[in-house]
Amino acid sequence: MQELINTRAIKEYAPDLLADHEAAERWLTGAAGEWARIHGLDSPDCALSPSDPRALRDLRESFERLITTAPASGTDPGVGTTPRSGAGTTPRPVSDRGVAVRLAPDEQGQVRLLPVGRGRGWLESALWSETLLAQRAGTWPRLKICRNNECGSAFYDTSRNNSGVWHDVRICGNAANLRASRQRKRIRAAAEGDRDGEDEGAPAD
Numbered sequence: 001m002q003e004l005i006n007t008r009a010i011k012e013y014a015p016d017l018l019a020d021h022e023a024a025e026r027w028l029t030g031a032a033g034e035w036a037r038i039h040g041l042d043s044p045d046c047a048l049s050p051s052d053p054r055a056l057r058d059l060r061e062s063f064e065r066l067i068t069t070a071p072a073s074g075t076d077p078g079v080g081t082t083p084r085s086g087a088g089t090t091p092r093p094v095s096d097r098g099v100a101v102r103l104a105p106d107e108q109g110q111v112r113l114l115p116v117g118r119g120r121g122w123l124e125s126a127l128w129s130e131t132l133l134a135q136r137a138g139t140w141p142r143l144k145i146c147r148n149n150e151c152g153s154a155f156y157d158t159s160r161n162n163s164g165v166w167h168d169v170r171i172c173g174n175a176a177n178l179r180a181s182r183q184r185k186r187i188r189a190a191a192e193g194d195r196d197g198e199d200e201g202a203p204a205d
Helices: 019-039 051-067 119-137 170-199
Strands: 101-105 113-114 143-145 154-156
Touching: 019 051, 019 101, 019 119, 051 143, 101 119, 113 119
Parallel strands: none
Antiparallel strands: 101 113, 143 154
């Protein structure tokens, strides 16, 4: 999920990794291969159809909206996040169609949710499986979108009280805090200037 959202372009710093068929298939092959390696599974078939890149971009936007608007584990919607464009205050369904998964026991007899299908279908199956597991484990609220709208990177909040709002405090947090500090100083200076003007115009006793 985090990797999917972070395929989005970030101004001049990074291109959209789902911009076209070649780029999208290359990203999916790498991401799916790494996921399969971590889980001890064979890499899936990551071939995409010509229409799949557009569908993957729509899926990315839908999951962004899900993260920034859907309440989770008793928290308020969007705590620590600012909805990106297209994300409103009322959650909308991420998908109106179901996805398939396979239930299979591992070597220790623990039942696992395994994604099925190929290409885009496999990715949707994997994403929904991981989302379900994260919600059941209580870690879902820690997946957030950086409050800096110019960044918008997805990140996993490792703070003790789940209060993080920046994907990187040094990059996005310090810059935002500096802008806010300068804005407060401008407002304070303007207010002091108005008071000085009123004092100068007041009649002498």
